[in-house]
Amino acid sequence: MSERFDRQIKYESDLDLNFAHQIASFPGGERIFDCIQCGTCSGTCPLSVYMEYTPRRIIAMTRAGFKDEVVRSNTIWLCSSCYSCTVECPKEIKLTDIMYAIKRQAIRENIWPKEFKMSPMMTGEFFKLVEKNGRNSEGWLMMNLYMKSMAVGDALKIAGIGMKMFAKKRMSLKTEKIADPAELRKILDAAGSEMELIKEGAKEVVHG
Amino acid sequence: MTATETPRIGVYVCHCGINIASRVNVKEVVEFARGLPHVVVASEYKYLCSDPGQELIRADMKEHNLNRIVVASCSPLMHESTFRRVTAEGGQNEFLFQMANIREHVSWVTEDEGEATSKSKALVAGAVRRVAFHEPLTREKVPVNPNVLVVGGGIAGIQAALTMADAGKKVYLVEREPTIGGHMAKFDKTFPTLDCSACILTPKMSMVKSHPNIEMMTLSEVAEVHGYVGNFKVKVKKNPRYIKEDLCVGCLECIESCVYKEAKFPDEYNLGLGKRKPVYIPFPQATPQVVLVDPETCLYLKKGKCKQTCLEACDRKAIDFEQKEEISELDVGAIILATGFKAFDPTNRLPQYGYGFYPEVYTSLEIERLLNSAGPTSGELTTKSGQVPQTVGIVHCVGSRDKKTNVWCSRVCCMYSLKLAHLIEERTGAHVYNFYIDMRTPGKGYEEFYERLLQEGMRPVRGRVAAITDWAMTPEEEGKLVIRVEDTMIGVVRRIPVDMAVLSVGLEPQPDAKEVRRRFNISCSPEGWFLERHPKLAPVSTFTDGVFLAGACQGPKDIPDSVAQAGAAAAEALALIDRGYVEMEPNTAWIEEELCSGCKSCSGQCPYNAIGFDDEKARAMINEALCKGCGTCVATCPSGAARQKLFLDKQIYEEIRGVLSYV
Amino acid sequence: MSKNEFQPKIVAFFCNWCTYTAADLAGISRMKYAPNIRVVRLMCSGRVDPQFILAAFREGADGVLIGGCHPGDCHYQEGNYKALRRYKLLKQVLKDFGIDDKRLRLEWISASEGDKVKKVCNEMVEHVRQLGPLKLEPLPLKESLKAEASY
Amino acid sequence: MKYLYYPGCSLKVTGKPYEDSLLAVFNALEEEIEEVNDWNCCGATAYSAVDQMKAFALAARNLALAEEQGGEKAELVAPCAACYLVLNKTCHSIQDYPARVGLQVKRALKAGNLTYKGTVNIRHPLDVFANDIGLEVIEKRVKNKLAGLKVACYYGCQIVRPYAEFDDQHQPMTMDNIIKALGAEPVNWSLKTRCCGGSLSATVSDDALSLSRILIKEAKRRGADIITTACSLCQFNLECFQEKLKQKGDQPGETEIPVAYFTQIMGKALGIDEAKLGFKQSFMPLETLF
Numbered sequence A: 001m002s003e004r005f006d007r008q009i010k011y012e013s014d015l016d017l018n019f020a021h022q023i024a025s026f027p028g029g030e031r032i033f034d035c036i037q038c039g040t041c042s043g044t045c046p047l048s049v050y051m052e053y054t055p056r057r058i059i060a061m062t063r064a065g066f067k068d069e070v071v072r073s074n075t076i077w078l079c080s081s082c083y084s085c086t087v088e089c090p091k092e093i094k095l096t097d098i099m100y101a102i103k104r105q106a107i108r109e110n111i112w113p114k115e116f117k118m119s120p121m122m123t124g125e126f127f128k129l130v131e132k133n134g135r136n137s138e139g140w141l142m143m144n145l146y147m148k149s150m151a152v153g154d155a156l157k158i159a160g161i162g163m164k165m166f167a168k169k170r171m172s173l174k175t176e177k178i179a180d181p182a183e184l185r186k187i188l189d190a191a192g193s194e195m196e197l198i199k200e201g202a203k204e205v206v207h208g
Numbered sequence B: 001m002t003a004t005e006t007p008r009i010g011v012y013v014c015h016c017g018i019n020i021a022s023r024v025n026v027k028e029v030v031e032f033a034r035g036l037p038h039v040v041v042a043s044e045y046k047y048l049c050s051d052p053g054q055e056l057i058r059a060d061m062k063e064h065n066l067n068r069i070v071v072a073s074c075s076p077l078m079h080e081s082t083f084r085r086v087t088a089e090g091g092q093n094e095f096l097f098q099m100a101n102i103r104e105h106v107s108w109v110t111e112d113e114g115e116a117t118s119k120s121k122a123l124v125a126g127a128v129r130r131v132a133f134h135e136p137l138t139r140e141k142v143p144v145n146p147n148v149l150v151v152g153g154g155i156a157g158i159q160a161a162l163t164m165a166d167a168g169k170k171v172y173l174v175e176r177e178p179t180i181g182g183h184m185a186k187f188d189k190t191f192p193t194l195d196c197s198a199c200i201l202t203p204k205m206s207m208v209k210s211h212p213n214i215e216m217m218t219l220s221e222v223a224e225v226h227g228y229v230g231n232f233k234v235k236v237k238k239n240p241r242y243i244k245e246d247l248c249v250g251c252l253e254c255i256e257s258c259v260y261k262e263a264k265f266p267d268e269y270n271l272g273l274g275k276r277k278p279v280y281i282p283f284p285q286a287t288p289q290v291v292l293v294d295p296e297t298c299l300y301l302k303k304g305k306c307k308q309t310c311l312e313a314c315d316r317k318a319i320d321f322e323q324k325e326e327i328s329e330l331d332v333g334a335i336i337l338a339t340g341f342k343a344f345d346p347t348n349r350l351p352q353y354g355y356g357f358y359p360e361v362y363t364s365l366e367i368e369r370l371l372n373s374a375g376p377t378s379g380e381l382t383t384k385s386g387q388v389p390q391t392v393g394i395v396h397c398v399g400s401r402d403k404k405t406n407v408w409c410s411r412v413c414c415m416y417s418l419k420l421a422h423l424i425e426e427r428t429g430a431h432v433y434n435f436y437i438d439m440r441t442p443g444k445g446y447e448e449f450y451e452r453l454l455q456e457g458m459r460p461v462r463g464r465v466a467a468i469t470d471w472a473m474t475p476e477e478e479g480k481l482v483i484r485v486e487d488t489m490i491g492v493v494r495r496i497p498v499d500m501a502v503l504s505v506g507l508e509p510q511p512d513a514k515e516v517r518r519r520f521n522i523s524c525s526p527e528g529w530f531l532e533r534h535p536k537l538a539p540v541s542t543f544t545d546g547v548f549l550a551g552a553c554q555g556p557k558d559i560p561d562s563v564a565q566a567g568a569a570a571a572e573a574l575a576l577i578d579r580g581y582v583e584m585e586p587n588t589a590w591i592e593e594e595l596c597s598g599c600k601s602c603s604g605q606c607p608y609n610a611i612g613f614d615d616e617k618a619r620a621m622i623n624e625a626l627c628k629g630c631g632t633c634v635a636t637c638p639s640g641a642a643r644q645k646l647f648l649d650k651q652i653y654e655e656i657r658g659v660l661s662y663v
Numbered sequence C: 001m002s003k004n005e006f007q008p009k010i011v012a013f014f015c016n017w018c019t020y021t022a023a024d025l026a027g028i029s030r031m032k033y034a035p036n037i038r039v040v041r042l043m044c045s046g047r048v049d050p051q052f053i054l055a056a057f058r059e060g061a062d063g064v065l066i067g068g069c070h071p072g073d074c075h076y077q078e079g080n081y082k083a084l085r086r087y088k089l090l091k092q093v094l095k096d097f098g099i100d101d102k103r104l105r106l107e108w109i110s111a112s113e114g115d116k117v118k119k120v121c122n123e124m125v126e127h128v129r130q131l132g133p134l135k136l137e138p139l140p141l142k143e144s145l146k147a148e149a150s151y
Numbered sequence D: 001m002k003y004l005y006y007p008g009c010s011l012k013v014t015g016k017p018y019e020d021s022l023l024a025v026f027n028a029l030e031e032e033i034e035e036v037n038d039w040n041c042c043g044a045t046a047y048s049a050v051d052q053m054k055a056f057a058l059a060a061r062n063l064a065l066a067e068e069q070g071g072e073k074a075e076l077v078a079p080c081a082a083c084y085l086v087l088n089k090t091c092h093s094i095q096d097y098p099a100r101v102g103l104q105v106k107r108a109l110k111a112g113n114l115t116y117k118g119t120v121n122i123r124h125p126l127d128v129f130a131n132d133i134g135l136e137v138i139e140k141r142v143k144n145k146l147a148g149l150k151v152a153c154y155y156g157c158q159i160v161r162p163y164a165e166f167d168d169q170h171q172p173m174t175m176d177n178i179i180k181a182l183g184a185e186p187v188n189w190s191l192k193t194r195c196c197g198g199s200l201s202a203t204v205s206d207d208a209l210s211l212s213r214i215l216i217k218e219a220k221r222r223g224a225d226i227i228t229t230a231c232s233l234c235q236f237n238l239e240c241f242q243e244k245l246k247q248k249g250d251q252p253g254e255t256e257i258p259v260a261y262f263t264q265i266m267g268k269a270l271g272i273d274e275a276k277l278g279f280k281q282s283f284m285p286l287e288t289l290f
């Protein structure tokens, strides 16, 4: 049997029933339990056409504890943070923030669909660059990214645009920097880890 | 008994099943009560308002010779009258009674048992101390005027008016539009039976018109309300129709011969979908079947210059351009409000649906008019470009179940959307989609109607429409409206091109609901739905005695429910009238002559001009027939001469001491 | 809330038509709020004699709350305006007596605002808790009332 | 009033013409504007995906700097949509989640010897032009009326939602009204705020491309001569990938249209020298349009 068919049914023991509460405890996640599964978010989402699970399903699955499926899905990486879902949701659920929260979970767990390796990579590069210099240098970011992730041919095709950008003086390899990046790092360190905050958050009364 | 007799107080603490007992330690409260001054008996019971509970009190009164009763249970607004009656049945004056509210104000709002018990004790102490100072009072009986006022001539108002008129009461029906009928008159068919709306309604409308006991006042609004239960004085303002209603026979000759050869003004009754002339009739079965002239568009009324061909055409000489606004005064004993609802207007409020932007997006109400054989297209449904639509999308929950518009479910739109789907399919052969979040069909025959639609091939898509747009992705979509929605049953987003989109708009309170409720001195929810006294105990009463509610003004409701509620409101009004009198709460004020210094501080305070001044004696005096018992003058009097029954200063001081005497 | 925190006693004068009904609604809706409020029902906020408030303070209240219908909504047309006027005067008087005028609060709460009852009561209790127990010099009292109050 | 200016990383490079034209227009309208000293990257969308707290702290440093420089009630102009959104979101979150965000941000800033009282007002240049300076003033200053030019105003997703209050989220009109004031004709279309895929163009470029295609085709279908944007990422995305769309098989002309910043168009109408407006830096010639 099991060679030909995978088990589709879910037992409660397969699921992480605490996952939704964890998501709900992040700023922005608090209304996740209000969802009426109307699908407005999916309908309005410009990227839902490509998504493995529509935003509505992400909410339903998160609520039901399908954590593995959710953090592994391509949905969170396709989300472009356009906030359409957030403004259209009739229950005022901040879906974009929930997508972020799940994305962070995926990055923490180091999982993502392989065709999306670019996204966490770009995010990581960006993060490093800003941590180092306080500013992003778009030229460098692009270069790093394409060198690391793309087949040479692809890189060249994109580079076509890149070269043109350089020619038009709209791309440069000059490093942008703030005066004292170390000071900024102090701020970032002091901001602390968000996992600690989840505990505090449970106490906070959310307005509106 | 007299006030000087030593108080012998009985205290009764109610469990209310577990409503009180689960949070308040009732035994402890009873124990505590036993120790309070003048308390002779204190006991507890599971349900004090039940028959055995009442009997317990009555029996104790006899056995222990009690002359004061305190019940600690629910809100006095719930059962004060019950226990006053019990006190009277036990042989004492009904006002030698006081209630402590340990349910609504304690057990239901307090987390901690200890705190709830303490608070209960404090409230009981307050009541016990207060009741010791109660005095026997008598109620005044005031005769009730047997006439009734019904405001709003929709199906609810019509039903209430007919019921009361059939019972022989004189009914004034005030409707602000030129015709009665309300929303129902606009529909072609009604769910779930698909009866013809006109076939049910128009006979009722003409019955109203011809009923000897009903005085129908259209184009009229209530301007002022004075008085109180049994004796309201109401001012009604009637706007000029420019037609003598009693002369006009509805031959429509005047319309025919108006100087405007073509109907060119948007017709309000048809939501602008049709055109009318300055002189017109809203629809052929309008009641009264009388034309009206619109002062905004009639040349004569607006500019003072017109050949007035209408005048010549009328051989009944019914047209009267001299008509002015008229005020009439009515005396009535009871009032029924049936002012209905307003359909949600999606203009600018849900721009993603493109209403007012794309011509082929309609509201459901507009479609009702287009499907109506008496409507602007005689029941023919075509797009604005004159085509018969081949696909139609009906969008549910427009302006409902949405925190950004209205949070409530409007309750009727799922069903009327199914009705419209059926009618559209029947008239045009179009494929009809219904886009819904949940299909709400709870009612007799409603689920069966849904099943029928499914069998007829209606295309259901479970998903709230995200947007209606006009940009095409495929050749099939060119020139059409595209509905973008997640088919949540499948979990994919679909784009569905349609020729016509119908927005199933929800129900909202009337925009002037807040002014109206103020005029009638009743309450409403923050949104504007009129507030019933209690959803189960008194669903058609309000907090103002003698004012009742019927129909959708109280909350979204379909026609069967509106009619049922109208019947209930009529029954309540009839019960009031047929009793013939109301017993007034004896909480009026009076002046203790010897104490009055004649300072007149009180006289300006009374909103009802109940306070006069006896110049000879240089003393104030209160006309108790006019006093409504607010107590404002009492609070003002520096000499303690003004006093209020049931709310004597000493009673209140004792209550204050009592509630503060414990923790 | 911890047990050994100061538990203020607050007397609330609620009008029958709006605020008392709203408090009932809070109950029907099972909203939980601080237990320190003791409601005295009057027909109208206009009935609140300033002497009641002084008496409440004298008898041990740490705070007094008055609840009436919103302006324009008074069941008796304008009793709430009268209440407002007296309230403003009284605030001044309280200051003269050395009582922090935050111990007295007036709120308009309509029959449908159960949630506002909860909010106002909680806030009031919190404010008064911060002020601490009221310590009073003996208050002046109307002669005529002394007799009645000496029961 | 003196405005503070937060350029963000992209206005210094990819969006250079946006910066140049924006400052030139402020200048022409005689409004003072001054760059925030030592500003840092706002964090864009990527930062929130790694650590929400650090994202807020990063953005808040700019708010603190602005408050320091501009005093209380500083008006901070953020032209890039992502910056505008992130800064706005940070302000809102500090207020809406006083414990989890407000307190944490305070603590973090303290480590960098900064404080933030919460008084900075984040403004988009569209809002400033239309609502502070006013359409009448702009109209009066127009030197070259742009009669006959049909413009598709594209706002992108992040300017009008979810925090901005100056315009409607579905059918915004601010840019349209400015364009009208310049004498040009804004076309009526319904995709003004539909996502162009900007933040995805580097990572999942194929999908992002199809989003831009939808926008460009629809703008052309409505008869637009030019698309105008108010965000450097949108501009880049809509303009620079047109070539790639052709490689993917789009017919010549099918998805070709000039894409300019609204400030470039304003600058042109106000009579500013094209050299100061970065016209030369466009992929598709702008000069011929006017």
Ligand SMILES: Cc1cc2nc3c(=O)[nH]c(=O)nc-3n(C[C@H](O)[C@H](O)[C@H](O)COP(=O)(O)OP(=O)(O)OC[C@H]3O[C@@H](n4cnc5c(N)ncnc54)[C@H](O)[C@@H]3O)c2cc1C
Residues within 6 Å of the ligand: B151, B152, B153, B154, B155, B156, B157, B174, B175, B176, B177, B180, B181, B182, B183, B184, B187, B189, B190, B191, B192, B220, B221, B222, B338, B339, B340, B341, B342, B343, B364, B365, B368, B412, B416, B419, B505, B506, B510, B516, B550, B551, B552, B553, B557, B558, B559, B560, B562
């Ligand atoms: C599109 C649509 C389709 C529907 N289809 C159905 C259906 O098929 N079956 C069904 O059961 N229900 C249907 N309903 C619901 C139905 O309309 C209501 O149940 C019904 O109309 C309620 O009746 P009413 O008398 O309470 O209110 P209304 O019909 O709104 O009547 C109120 C009347 O009061 C008048 N009025 C208002 N304010 C004042 C004032 N201040 N002074 C004087 N007069 C005033 C108004 O002019 C109006 O005539 C539908 C609703 C909609 C929107």
Ligand SMILES: Cc1cc2nc3c(=O)[nH]c(=O)nc-3n(C[C@H](O)[C@H](O)[C@H](O)COP(=O)(O)OP(=O)(O)OC[C@H]3O[C@@H](n4cnc5c(N)ncnc54)[C@H](O)[C@@H]3O)c2cc1C
Residues within 6 Å of the ligand: none
């Ligand atoms: C499990 C459950 C939970 C519910 N919860 C709620 C709720 O929370 N809120 C709510 O609003 N509604 C609730 N309801 C619905 C509620 O029960 C009904 O609305 C309500 O009981 C209807 O009242 P009734 O008087 O019409 O009928 P019933 O309560 O059925 O009363 C009919 C009475 O008539 C008597 N009788 C029957 N035939 C005869 C005869 N031939 N001769 C003499 N006497 C006869 C019966 O013995 C009975 O006493 C619930 C229903 C169920 C089943």
Ligand code: SF4
Residues within 6 Å of the ligand: A034, A035, A036, A037, A038, A039, A040, A041, A042, A055, A056, A059, A088, A089, A090, A091, A092, A093, A095
């Ligand atoms: S729009 Fe909101 S309520 Fe509807 S499915 Fe999405 S998250 Fe749930």
Ligand code: SF4
Residues within 6 Å of the ligand: A041, A044, A045, A046, A047, A048, A055, A078, A079, A080, A081, A082, A083, A084, A085, A086, A095, A096, A099
């Ligand atoms: S924010 Fe993400 S999930 Fe939401 S609509 Fe935009 S792309 Fe889709």
Ligand code: SF4
Residues within 6 Å of the ligand: B014, B015, B016, B017, B019, B020, B046, B047, B048, B049, B050, B073, B074, B075, B078, B079, B103
């Ligand atoms: S008297 Fe009131 S509290 Fe007691 S059982 Fe009846 S309803 Fe419940």
Ligand code: SF4
Residues within 6 Å of the ligand: B243, B247, B248, B249, B250, B251, B252, B253, B254, B255, B290, B291, B313, B314, B315, B316, B317, B318, B319
């Ligand atoms: S006003 Fe005269 S002409 Fe006109 S409908 Fe009435 S009776 Fe006929």
Ligand code: SF4
Residues within 6 Å of the ligand: B257, B258, B259, B260, B278, B279, B293, B297, B298, B299, B300, B301, B306, B307, B308, B309, B310, B311
């Ligand atoms: S007065 Fe003239 S415009 Fe007015 S209804 Fe008569 S004919 Fe028509």
Ligand code: SF4
Residues within 6 Å of the ligand: B396, B397, B398, B400, B401, B408, B409, B410, B411, B412, B413, B414, B415, B437, B438, B439, B440, B504, B506
């Ligand atoms: S009745 Fe149906 S369509 Fe109307 S609001 Fe409720 S669920 Fe939506």
Ligand code: SF4
Residues within 6 Å of the ligand: B588, B589, B605, B606, B607, B608, B609, B610, B611, B622, B626, B627, B628, B629, B630, B631, B632, B633, B634, B644
């Ligand atoms: S109690 Fe109120 S109504 Fe009665 S006389 Fe005094 S002020 Fe007038």
Ligand code: SF4
Residues within 6 Å of the ligand: B591, B595, B596, B597, B598, B599, B600, B601, B602, B603, B619, B620, B636, B637, B638, B639, B640, B641, B642
């Ligand atoms: S206020 Fe009191 S003392 Fe003065 S006139 Fe009125 S009743 Fe008499």
